[in-house]
Amino acid sequence: MNHPCASSRSLLSQILNRYVLVCMILIKESAIAATAAGNETDLQALIHFKSRIVEDPFNIMSSWNDSIHHCNWIGITCNFSNGRVMDLSLEQLRLGGTLTPFIGNLTFLNTIKLLNNSFHGEFPQEVGRLLYLQNLNFSYNNFGGSIPSNLSHCTKLEVLAAGANNLTGVIPTWIGNLSSLSRISFGLNNLIGSIPQEVGLLSSLAYLVLYGNYLSGSVPSSIYNKSSLYYFTFTQNHLHGNLPADVGITLPNIQVFAGAVNNLTGSVPASLLNASKLEILDFSLNGLTGTLPKNLGVLNRLTRLSFEHNRLGTGKTDDLNFLDSLVNCTGLEVLRLGVNNFGGVLPKSIANFSSQMHTFALNSNGIHGNIPVGIGRIPSSLGNLSVLIKIFLEENNFEGSIPSSLGNCQNLLVLSLYSNKLSGTIPPEVIGLSSLAIYLDVSNNALSGTLPAEVGKLQNLGELVLSENNFSGIIPSSLGRCISLEKLHLEGNSFDGNIPQTLKNLRGLLDIDLSRNNLSGKIPEFLGEFTELKHLNLSYNNFEGEIPKNGIFKNATSLSLYGNNKLCGGVPELNFPACTVKKASLARRLLAPKVVIPIVCALVSLLILSCFLKLLSIVKRSKKKTPTSTTERGLGLEMSYSEINKCTGGFSQDNLIGSGSFGSVYRGTLSGDESSVAVKVLNLQQRGASKSFIDECQVLRSVRHRNLLKIITAISGVDHQGNDFKALVFEYMPNGSLEDWLHPIRNLQFQKKALTFMQRLNIAIDVACALEYLHHFCETPIVHCDIKPSNVLLDSDMVAHVGDFGLATFLFEESRELSTQPVMSANLRGSIGYIPPEYGMGGKPSTVGDIYSYGILLLEIFTGKRPTDEAFEGGSGIQQFVAMALSNNVMDIVDPSLVCEQDFDGESEESECEEKAIRRKNEIEGTAKGLIEECFVSLMQIGMSCSANAPGERMPITVQPVIPPLSGEGGFRCSVKPASRGALHLRTQETQVFTQTKLHSTTSTEMALNTSCSKAILGTHVPSSVPNASNTPNFFFTTNDKKAFNFGFPRLVQNKGLFPPHAVPSKTMVDLDNLVLQTPEEQPKEEAKIINVKFQMHRNCKFGEQFLVVGSDPMFGSWNPAKAIPMAWSEGHVWTAEMAVPAGKFQYKIILKRRNGDIMWQPGPDRLVQTWEAMNRITVCEDWENSKLQTVTDDDEEVSNTSEEAELGQTDKDSTMESEVADLAENLDCSEENQNSNASTVMKSTL
Known part of the structure; x- marks a missing residue:
């Protein structure tokens, strides 16, 4: 029998257990309900986010739909345990719109990355509800308003990057309460006021970017004492004060220290020598005085040293002693010390500077003595300057001659030696330095002698300035080979003779000044044909005869002809006397019997002879019973019209391969060996077809190369009806043309196939080999004039053969060109989309024209888009399409069949390919420097370089x-x-x-x-x-x-x-x-030595405009691509560039200046860049971004360590x-x- 107490305890235990079980079930259900509610809240917040997106060029938002869970949407990452959204990353997708306040409901977010999009409006204050937020990056957008004040609640924030927006107001003091902050980037905004002292109290602060604002006051001492800082730039503000004497001790870890374009005063602290990790030291355009520390060489990690436009130096002989120690800086790439008060002579030790140095500027100082012969020398050791690309030594007191050893600087783009006391002749090794591509300026010296003929080697040069010297003799005819010249200044010399006729080749000239010489003869008519010419000065010479009335000669304000007393005529505004002609006497001489009678007799005889020949031709043709043909000499196998007619099945439509501009192509089978041939039958009713046949025969009889279409024979005769017949017989290409593969037509054999990456690469190389042969290995160079996919044919092994030479032309030597043989006709040659711009302005066919077409072809091969694609409207083109994605989004423009390609097999159905392309792009997106993307970037860069608008900027194919x-x-x-x-x-x-x-x-x-x-x-x-x-x-x-x-x-x-x-x-x-x-x-890429920053073009870009832009990049300073025009005042942060870019809005501050330093224009807070009509040159574009060529960018999430990666x-x-x-x-x-x-x-x- 059970005891009553035991029974009671058992019952109580059961009740208690059941109660605990019920509580646990209720708690679990409550948690599940809470999680479900939280997930639903996140989902609704994301839906609201999507609803505000109005621009989505990559259609990213289409993946945000009900078919998949929101945690799998592109850019969304959820917490594994609770399913809440923790990461919102939508970088570099060009999304446009405003941000929804519902973003504050994503309460578990710890990362928001919206870098490089087009969001506008104010950043929502609701972001302050994201208490777990650690990383907030919305740089390179168009956000306005002030920095959200509710961010002060995000106490766990570690990264705050808001650069390159339109933020206004001040930097808030509460930022000092965010104790976890390690990276702050507010560069390129419109912030005003002072830098709060509280910023320096952030214990973890390592990265601080404040450049490109309107900050005033001085830099707080708390920041200078922040030992954890390794990156600090406050360039281009209105800050003043001195650099602390102990700054090199209090900032022991500093690597990038830049404060250019401010109002700093005082001396350069010697304590900087203790900052042994310094790589970039840039304080140009300030008011610093005193001298530079003599032992700067202890900073052996320096890559950039710039103190231009200050008041440094005393003018004494020992001012430049510190240069000797810089030989220890083996990685030094840029040395800019121009526009200061340095005196003394250049030490010979500069010949042993870093072999990586590409910019050397000591212009506008008081330096005297000779230019050391060590410059340009190529010693056996690493201490040489052979990779220099820019030398600025203008406005000093250098004397003696220009050392010929400068000719060994085979990478030199700029040589500026003007306003010195140089004498002697200009060495042929220097004037013939073919690498010079931007400008050569030796004006305002005492140079003498004749201008060497080697000047003709400067085929890529943009500006040649030799004015105000003592040059004499004639202007060499070889100057006409400098086809990229835009500015030619020879004024103030003693040149004599006529203006060479070869100068008619320089159709890109914008500015010509030949004044104050001893030139004579008539003014050439071709000067009036230069459509781009804006200024012509021929004053104070000995020209005579009638002034032309075309082109620039119709505009008296752009023309100066003073001091030429033998000139006459011209437009009335020039005020020259009218030219007199004895009309009556001339008429009597023309009507004299001894003139009239022979002319009439000759005309009658010519008429009779032509009638006789026509009659004889008709008689002969009527006697012909069978068609005849002749084979062009030098083209091998002889064939008749009958044989051609038979092998093509009577020119059956079943054998028709395609039609071109001058005829049709048929497939035929030779009766002898059953081999296949392609027969091109000319449509002689088409104007120009006969000339095309003759041109093609002339070319094909003189060429033979594995990558050129092999011709079997050419036929010229009559057909069965007695009509003229002309045809070319070629080797048959079973795989059709590149056009068939890139843009297949339905029901053709190529529709389901796609070229693999290797096949496209080999085709590109094959075409390059063919062009190299035509341009460099033929007895007379040949220009194809019509490089396009339909003229690239593929044999059974997919080897490319270039064909269709109907538009080709020979390039003759200069002497021959000046005789009776023309180079080209007046017709425009080529196909729309592939014609280089200079042809449209009357330019002659040239090898660089073929290179342009090749560049377009290369871009088409790897993007799969025609240059005439409907997407390229509003003045844009395939180059701009590629340029916009080249830096970071190259996989977005690559042909989808390549992106989805698995192991380069090229076998994918179209629907599968699109899905694979999206997946592959997403996979690659996170690996910006992956092998595949790097490969495509390299290929696209080659295509862009080949298809540059300016001929001198195009990549040459040399031998x-x-x-x-x-x-x-x-x-x-x-x-x-x-x-x-x-x-x-x-x-x-x-x-x-x-x-x-x-x-x-x-x-x-x-x-x-x-x-x-x-x-x-x-x-x-x-x-x-x-x-x-x-x-x-x-x-x-x-x-x-x-x-x-x-x-x-x-x-x-x-x-x-x-x-x-x-x-x-x-x-x-x-x-x-x-x-x-x-x-x-x-x-590291060597390009970074030339172009320290790289930009990406974005939306709302209108192409075709050109201006002269001088801008400022606070970290890398002056930037000079192929056609840049650096000014005398250039300093470490002001660059000059000439490039073809869109119009709109530019994220970098831009300043326009004259050479004397006068500011012509600079932007207000809205950053709107206006056209500078005076120069009629360059551009600006909306939403440019600093590319990955920077070692560290202000908007990076964390510092990239290249060597570790x-x-x-x-x-x-x-x-x-x-x-x-x-x-x-x-x-x-x-x-x-x-x-x-x-x-x-x-x-x-x-x-």
Whole structure:
């Protein structure tokens, strides 16, 4: 029997357990309900976010739909445990609209990244409800208003990046309460007031960017004492005060320290020598005085040193002693000390400056003495200045002669020596320095002698200024080869003779000044044909005769002819006397019997003779019973009309391949060997068809190359009806044209196929080889004039052959050109979309015109878009389409069939391809420097460089000497020079099959690769200087398939650890199977030495306008691309650029100045950039962004460490790279015959 107490305890226990169970169930259901409610709240907030989006060019918001959970929407990341939205990242998608206040309901958010979009309006105050927020980045948008005050509640915030917007107001003091902040970026806004002292109280602050605002007052001492700072720039504000004497001690970790374009005074603190990590030191355009510390060389990490436009120096002889120590700065790239008070002489030690230095400016000082001959010298050591691209030594007191050793600076773009005391002649090595592309200015010196004929080598030069010297003799006719000239100033010399007729080739000239010389003869009529000419000064010479009345001669305000007393006529505004002609006497002479009678007799005889010949032709044709034909001499196999008619099935429509501008092409089968041919039958009713036939015959009889369409014969005769008949017979190309593959028509064999990446790359190389042969290896250079996809034909092995030479023309030497042989007709040559701009302005066919067409073709190959695509409206084109995406979104413009390509097989259905393209883009988006994207970026850059609007800016296709075979080794030696920036190298040479390939470099490092397969490894050339690897070789891999590819400075990776990267032992044998070439993901590019910043064009861009823009980039300073025009006043943060970009709004402050320093225009707070009509040149565009070429950008989430990211074997990307290279190698054709054994191609692309 159970005890009553025990029974009661058992019952109580059961009740208690059931109560606990019920409570647990209720708690769980409550939690589930709360989570469900939270998820629903997040979903509604995101729906509201989507509803405010009005611009979505990539259709990102289409993925935000009910078919998938909102945690899987693009840009959304949820917490794994509770399913709440924790990350909203929609960077660089060009989204436009306003932000919804409902963003404050995403209460679990810790990251918001809206970088580089087009959002506008005020940033919602509701962001203050996001108490978990750690990273907020909305840089490069159009947000206005003040910094949201409710951000003060986000106490966990670590990153606050709001640069490049339109924010106004002051920097709030409550920012000092956000104790976790480590990165602040407010650059390029309209902030006013002072910098709060509280900013310096942030214990974790490491990155502070305040440049490009209207801040005033002084920099708080608390910031100067913030030892954790490594990046601090406050350039381009209205700040004043001194740099603290101990600033180098209180900022021991500072790497970037920039405060240019302010009102700072005082001296440069010697304590800066303690900041041993300094890389960029820039305080140009201030009022600093005193001298620079003599031991600046202890800052051996310096890459940029700029103190231009200050009051530094005393004018004494020891002012420049500090330059001696800078030889220790082995990475120094930019040295700008112009417009100061430095005296003394240039020390000889400058010849031993960093081999990476590309900008050297000491202009507008009091420096005297000679220019050291060490400049331009190429010593055997690394201490040389051979990579200099800009030399500014103007407005000093240099004397003596210009050293001829400057001619060894083979990369020089700018040479400015004006306003010195230089004498002697100008060395031919300098005046013939073909790399000069921006300007050469030696005006206001005492130079004498004649102008060397080598001036004709300056074919890329934009400005030539030789005024105010003592030059004499005639103007050399070779000057007419400088086809890129826009400014020619020879005034104030003693030139005599006539203006050379060859100058008629300089159709791009904007400004000509030949005044105050001894020139004579008549004023050439061709000067009136220069449509771009804005200013012409021929005053105070000895010109005579009638003044032309066309072109610029109709505008008296743009013309100066004073001091030429023998001139007459012209427009009335010029006030010259009328030209007198004895009309009566002339009429009597013309009507004299001894003149009239012979003319009448000759005309009658000519009429009788023509009638007789016409009658004879009709009689002969009537007697013909069968059609006849003749074969053009020099074109091989003879064929008759009957044979052609038979082999094409009577020109059956079933055999019709296609139709062109001058006729139709049929497929035929020869009766002898059953081989297929393509027969091009000319439509002689079409105007110009006969001339096209003659031109094509002239070209084809003189060329032979593996990448040119092989002609079998040409036929000229009559058909069965007695009508004239002309045809060309070519080798048949079974894979059609490149047009068929890029833009397939339905029901054709190419509709379901797509070219693989390797096929497109090989086609691009084949076309380049063909052009190189036409331009450089024919006895008379040939310009094709019509490079486009339909003229690129593919054989059974997918090898490209360039055809259709109906518009081609020969380029004759200058002497021949001036005789009776014309270069071209007046007709516009080429196809719409591929015609270079200069042809439309009357320019003659040229090799650079073909290069333009090739660049368009290259962009079309990899984007899949025609240059005449409907998307390119409103003045834009394929170049602008590519440029807008080149920096960060290149995968968005790549042909979708390439993006979805799996292992480069090219086999995907259209619907599948679109899905794969979206997935592939999303995968690549997070890896901005992935191999595939880098490859496409390189190819697009080459296409952009080739298709530059200005002929002088286009990448040339030039020739290097053939590589001689190695004796006794079965291979051949590659003697490699460091390649030009952005160059793509292809070398071809006929060789025997061999089993070993030798690699040689300029550093004496040698490698031998054992390989039994004759396959080349392909990659993109990214020349750069690898840190701590000055002896890293620049490799060409060349194998017996006659192809070689330059990898620039590769990282050598091998599975068996034979040797570490950048430490390749001499004469090491490496098995090819264990060797992989890897370009580090963030390997420094040599372009960064030339263009320290790179911009991306965005919406609302109107192309075609041109102005002169002088802007300021606070970190990298002056920027000079191929056609820039640096001024004498240029300093570390003011740059001058000439480029073809859109009109609109520019995110960098822009200042327009004259050479004397007068400000012509600068923007107000709204940043609206207006047209500078006076120069009628350059541009500006809305929403430009600083690209990844910056080492550290103000809007980065965190500092990128290039060397760490590129560390050997750190990620799966290394293995991906290995497989990609292996795939590329496997796709090479190892057995193709090379018919052009004497050719090697170098495609040089300078941005």
